[in-house]
Amino acid sequence: MKTADPTMARAINDRLALDLLLERGPLTAPQLRALTGLSRPTVSDLLERLRAGGLIEIVGETGSDRRGPNARLYGLVSGRAHVAGVDLRRDAVHVAVADLAGGETGSASRPLPPDPDLAALVAGAVGEAAGGRALHTVVLGTPGLVDPRTGAVTGSGVPGGRPDLGAALRDALGTRVRLENEVNLGAIAEHREGAAAGSDDFALLWLDDGVGGALVLDGRLRRGASGGAGEVGLLKFGGADFCRLLDAAAVAGLGSETVAARIAEAVFVLVAVLDPGLVVLGGALGRAGGDRLAGLVADRLGPLSPAAAEVRASRVEGDAVLRGAVLTALDLVRDDVFGYESFSG
Known part of the structure; x- marks a missing residue:
């Protein structure tokens, strides 16, 4: 089995410390030792190395309310890039x-x-x-x-x-x-911070000024050979383009039940072919419909597909x-x- 040489080991330790500072904010050397399991000399060396490289800086001290030396707080130099x-x-x-x-x-x-x-x-x-x-x-x-x-x-x-x-x-x-x-990109946001956080497999159905889809399988975004993976907007239902069936003009005045039935047709295609286990409804229509629309789509999907799939509304805040x-x-x-x-x- 391949092992890390000293240069690679230092790089691994540096990245581990930087990721912890990103996740948790400023930390002291003892906190970094506890979180990484690295020795005192190793943490001391990496802190000096990262400071010399302009990646971290001393941002304060802890222990001002007790006697004895204070511990320095190290934080990222956020303006570096x-x-x-x-x-x-x-x-x-x-x-x-x-x-x-x-x-x-x-x-x-x-x-x-x-x-x-x-x-x-x-x-x-x-x-x-x-x-x-x-x-x-x-x-x-x-x-x-x-x-x-x-x-x-x-x-x-x-x-x-x-x-x-x-x-x-x-x-x-x-x-x-x-x-x-x-x-x-919408799928990346849902995977990291939204309705699909913690899910290795899911499909995003995008319902906005255009209709499209995106796939994350085994934790990775899948683009396809030409970038067209998940593009369900190209499908036809009853001779009509699916994207036309769910644009703003087409759904204006329609009841939620009718809109959910149309969406379920495309969700069924994603579930039948990919079995992602989770479909997120994104875009303006998916967000506006919220949990109620997602529930209506799930109700219509159940009889269509033997593969179980949860349907959720987008949970990413903003754009x-x-x-x-x-x-x-x-x-x-x-x-x-x-x-x-x-x-x-």
């Missing part, structure tokens, strides 16, 4: 900027005119939200298919959309840019796509700034 998440809609673009610790430091929104210079408009919104801060990584969620290999976008329906939007934004912003299907974009960008910047991501023998 900043990221931006972008939610590109067909009528607007929304941006949130966060520091290394995940604290929001800026935001911006701009409407999309009928025929914009999309790269310039998005770059302007990102620059406004950044407020002069240099950005390490930008993650943008967009409608349409995003090729996992090339990043090319097709079928977005966004005014001014172009297949090479990612490359154009990289040139405009001068930083790393990653494009992702917006429903996939799930924007939150998923920020979380993805934070993962990328932390892997770069913190260094070693994981170790397996």
Whole structure:
């Protein structure tokens, strides 16, 4: 079995300490020893190494209410790097900027005119939200298919959309840019902080100005060969496109029972083919319908499918796509700034 050499062992210990500071906030050296099981000299060395690298700093002391020396509190240097998440809609673009610790430091929104210079408009919104801060990584969620290999976008329906939007934004912003299907980012947010937290397998049915789906299996987002995994909006029911059956105009004035019956048809396809065990209803319609709509869909799903599946409404607060974009960008910047991501023998 492969073992870690001293350099790799130091990298593993450093990442462990940094992740604990992210999760728990400032900690003392004794607290880090207790949480990691590392020795006093090892923790002392890693703290000095991380301070010298500009990743942590002394942020205070504990023990001011007792006699004896106080213990130093170490915290992340949250301003070491900043990221931006972008939610590109067909009528607007929304941006949130966060520091290394995940604290929001800026935001911006701009409407999309009928025929914009999309790269310039998005770059302007990102620059406004950044407020002069240099950005390490930008993650943008967009409608349409995003090729996992090339990043090319097709079928977005966004005014001014172009297949090479990612490359154009990289040139405009001068930083790393990653494009992702917006429903996939919504699924990341649900998995980390929402209705699917703690679930290794689930499907997200996105019910918004567009209809789509995303899949997380064995704890990993699945995109498919061309980026189209989970795109149930392309299905037809009774000769009609499913996305047309559940757009705002189609459901206006319909009762909850009728809307639930339509949604159950698409949920059944996801359950029958993938058996995810959990389906989350996201987007504006899924959030607005809440637990009542989710319950109605589950009632109609039961007789259709022998595979058991729970149906839940989205639980991500605010813009799930924007939150998923920020979380993805934070993962990328932390892997770069913190260094070693994981170790397996």
